[in-house]
Amino acid sequence: MSxxxxxxxxxxxxxxxxxxxxxxxxxxxxxxxxRELFAASYFAPVAGSVPTGYRPVHEGEPGWLERIYSDxxxxxxxxxxxxxxxxxxxxVTGSPSSSSTLPSLVLRMWQQLGAEAGHxxxxxxxGTGYSTALGAHRLGDANLTSIEYDPxxxxxxxxxxxxxxxxxxxxxxxxxxxxxxxxxxxxxxxxCSVRYIPLPWLHQVKPGGKILVTLSGWSYANAxxxxxxxxxxxATGRFLPGYTSFMIAxxxxxxxxxxxxxxxxxxxxxxxxxxxxxxxxxxxxxxxxAPAAERMGAGAEQILWxxxxxxxxxxxxxxxxxxxxxxxGPVRLWNLLERGVQRWQKAGEPHPEGFGITVTAxxxxxxIGTADGPGWxxxx
Numbered sequence: 001m002s003x004x005x006x007x008x009x010x011x012x013x014x015x016x017x018x019x020x021x022x023x024x025x026x027x028x029x030x031x032x033x034x035r036e037l038f039a040a041s042y043f044a045p046v047a048g049s050v051p052t053g054y055r056p057v058h059e060g061e062p063g064w065l066e067r068i069y070s071d072x073x074x075x076x077x078x079x080x081x082x083x084x085x086x087x088x089x090x091x092v093t094g095s096p097s098s099s100s101t102l103p104s105l106v107l108r109m110w111q112q113l114g115a116e117a118g119h120x121x122x123x124x125x126x127g128t129g130y131s132t133a134l135g136a137h138r139l140g141d142a143n144l145t146s147i148e149y150d151p152x153x154x155x156x157x158x159x160x161x162x163x164x165x166x167x168x169x170x171x172x173x174x175x176x177x178x179x180x181x182x183x184x185x186x187x188x189x190x191x192c193s194v195r196y197i198p199l200p201w202l203h204q205v206k207p208g209g210k211i212l213v214t215l216s217g218w219s220y221a222n223a224x225x226x227x228x229x230x231x232x233x234x235a236t237g238r239f240l241p242g243y244t245s246f247m248i249a250x251x252x253x254x255x256x257x258x259x260x261x262x263x264x265x266x267x268x269x270x271x272x273x274x275x276x277x278x279x280x281x282x283x284x285x286x287x288x289x290a291p292a293a294e295r296m297g298a299g300a301e302q303i304l305w306x307x308x309x310x311x312x313x314x315x316x317x318x319x320x321x322x323x324x325x326x327x328x329g330p331v332r333l334w335n336l337l338e339r340g341v342q343r344w345q346k347a348g349e350p351h352p353e354g355f356g357i358t359v360t361a362x363x364x365x366x367x368i369g370t371a372d373g374p375g376w377x378x379x380x
Contacts, residue, residue: 276341313333
């Protein structure tokens with residue numbers, strides 16, 4: 001038995017024992033697909049570096065293969081252009097822009113999608129091609145179409161898929177527009193996050209089909225939703241248990257912004273503890289309530305900034321107790337956020353799995369509890 005096979009079997013065994021891998025067909029796919037073909041080199045974060053530095057790890061280095069078969073995300077591109085093979089040695093900085101997502105999440109999502117033999121499936125975000133290979137093994141090449149936005153990433157994935165013996169339909173383009181000439185599909189799975197559900201998806205997935213996608217935004221809070229397509233251009237669904245995070249689709253990412261300059265504004269006491277934004281669901285609710293804002297800071301010192309309007313809000317500890325908020329601009333961002341958090345608190349502070357979503361051609365709404373419960377419109 002090769003070292004790769006031994007390590008791959010070990011990963012599958014661990015994911016089976018912890019309850020992640022429950023479907024024998026997906027277990028078989030995980031045992032069959034060599035992840036090293038799709039992440040032959042990758043970036044490893046340099047511990048303790050500020051800003052985070054990334055060291056390239058190349059094939060054959062000590063620990064190279066062991067890390068590939070650990071259950072972690074492997075970063076394969078920075079800033080939309082720099083790949084590990086572009087860096088000879090040393091460390092570089094940048095923002096991760098492509099990766100091989102941790103295997104447990106990829107396999108969990110494929111199982112949650114409920115794709116079966118004979119289903120036509122559209123994957124948004126080919127990435128390294130590892131998830132695509134798993135899908136092609138389980139469903140067959142002819143039943144899987146995958147779209148990648150970044151041409152260089154897509155070309156590398158195509159080469160890796162060919163080397164692994166798979167030949168699904170691969171497209172370079174904007175997956176938010178759906179597949180040219182594609183559909184109807186039984187299932188759609190997205191390995192990137194979006195601010196709202198792209199309407200072309202609702203026209204390419206047939207009524208009765210399902211869409212699995214992570215909702216995110218410019219504050220980069222995330223929640224995974226499984227939607228049932230109920231009619232042409234319409235869907236409804238619930239958010240799922242657990243914690244899922246993906247890079248946001250590039251057409252949905254925040255616009256470029258200048259360096260932040262904190263300016264004076266109106267001051268008052270905050271009605272909520274700003275640190276609640278650091279919790280998974282607190283940050284998610286804040287993003288729903290103020291979707292045009294980017295969030296920075298932590299603890300009692302939070303910063304919200306809406307580049308489109310110039311609106312700002314920032315919090316600090318109060319002079320004696322509590323917290324102070326300073327706001328400026330046409331949109332009072334902290335007011336929106338406070339109302340949203342208070343509505344969520346009144347509902348018992350549920351995890352995103354207590355939320356649902358309804359999508360029509362005219363409106364996309366996320367709600368708590370039931371469709372007529374408190375909620376927020378997505379920024380379509």
